Amino acid sequence: LAKTTQPISMDSYEGQEVNITCSHNNIATNDYITWYQQFPSQGPRFIIQGYKTKVTNEVASLFIPADRKSSTLSLPRVSLSDTAVYYCLVGGPNQGGKLIFGQGTELSVKP
Amino acid sequence: DSGVTQTPKHLITATGQRVTLRCSPRSGDLSVYWYQQSLDQGLQFLIQYYNGEERAKGNILERFSAQQFPDLHSELNLSSLELGDSALYFCASSVGGTSVHEQYFGPGTRLTVT
Numbered sequence: 001l002a003k004t005t006q007p008i009s010m011d012s013y014e015g016q017e018v019n020i021t022c023s024h025n026n027i028a029t030n031d032y033i034t035w036y037q038q039f040p041s042q043g044p045r046f047i048i049q050g051y052k053t054k055v056t057n058e059v060a061s062l063f064i065p066a067d068r069k070s071s072t073l074s075l076p077r078v079s080l081s082d083t084a085v086y087y088c089l090v091g092g093p094n095q096g097g098k099l100i101f102g103q104g105t106e107l108s109v110k111p
Numbered sequence: 112d113s114g115v116t117q118t119p120k121h122l123i124t125a126t127g128q129r130v131t132l133r134c135s136p137r138s139g140d141l142s143v144y145w146y147q148q149s150l151d152q153g154l155q156f157l158i159q160y161y162n163g164e165e166r167a168k169g170n171i172l173e174r175f176s177a178q179q180f181p182d183l184h185s186e187l188n189l190s191s192l193e194l195g196d197s198a199l200y201f202c203a204s205s206v207g208g209t210s211v212h213e214q215y216f217g218p219g220t221r222l223t224v225t
Contacts, residue, residue: 032211043113043201043216044154087154091210096167097142099210101154 004088009106018075020105022088025069030092033064033071038085038104047086048073075107083109114138115217117202123223129190132220136183136204142166143185144205144214145177149198160185161208192224 005023012018024033032051036044048055050062050071061074075082085104114137124130136143145157156169160179171177174192179185189196199219205212 034210034213038154041199041219041221043115043203043219044214045113045216046213049211049213089210093209093211097144097159097161097205097208097210097212097214098156098167098169099144099146099214100156101146103153 004090004102006086006088006102006105008103009108011108011110012078013110014079015077018078018082018107018109020073020075020086020088020107021070022073023070024088024090027068027090028092030094031068031090032092033062033068034089034091035060035062035073036087036089036099036101038087044087044101078107078109080109080111083107113215113217115202115204115215117200117217117220119220120218121221121223123225124192125225126192126194128192128224129188130192130222132187132189132200132202132222134185134187134202134204134217136185136202137215140204140206140215141183142205142208142212143179143183144203145171145185145187146201146203146216147198148201148219149195152198154201157187159208166208189222194224197222197224 034049038044087104157171159167203214
C-alpha cells in the first residue's frame with residue numbers, strides 16, 4: 001500500500017477556502033485516492049474519492065495531477081464545523097479492504 | 112447516522128478480563144472491518160470479513176479474535192485485557208470488499224481497562 005504524507009496541522013478562518021495536499025509518490029497504477037474526515041470520538045466519514053484529474057461533490061473537490069504522485073483536497077468556504085482531522089488514503093481494488101490511516105491533517109477553523 | 116450500529120457504547124473492565132464487542136453492518140453491506148484508535152497509535156486496521164470469511168488482517172493481537180456470522184453481524188473478542196488495550200474500537204462496513212469501496216463507520220465502542 002502506498003505511503004502518504006500530509007501536513008500534521010492547518011489553521012484557517014471561516015469563509016476561506018482550504019487546500020490540503022497529500023503526497024503519495026509510490027502510488028500504483030490501480031490505486032485510487034480517498035479522503036476521510038473524522039471528528040473527535042466519532043468514526044471517520046468518507047468525503048471524496050478520485051483516480052485522476054478533478055472530482056467534485058457537494059462538500060469538496062479533489063485535484064489530482066497527471067503524474068498522480070500528489071493530490072489536493074479543497075474545501076470551499078469552511079465553517080467552524082469543518083474543524084476535524086482529514087485523512088488521505090491510497091489503495092486499489094486488488095488490496096482487500098484494509099485502510100491504512102496515517103497521522104492525518106488536523107484542520108482548525110477559527111471565527 | 113451511518114447505518115452501522117455498535118454495542119456497547121462504553122465498556123469498563125479490569126485487566127485480565129475478556130469482552131465482546133458487537134457490530135451490525137448497514138443493510139446490504141457484505142464487508143465488515145474492525146479498527147482500533149488509541150491516542151498513541153492512531154487509527155489502526157485490525158481485521159476484515161467479507162460475507163463470513165476473513166479477507167484481510169492487520170496488526171491484530173493474538174489475544175484478539177473476530178468473526179462474522181451468517182446474518183453478517185460481527186463480533187470482536189478481546190481477551191486477557193491489558194491497560195494498553197484501552198481505546199476506541201470502530202466497526203465499519205462496505206458493500207464490496209476492497210479499499211476502493213466507501214467504508215461507513217459506526218459510532219465506536221470506548222473500552223477502558225482498569
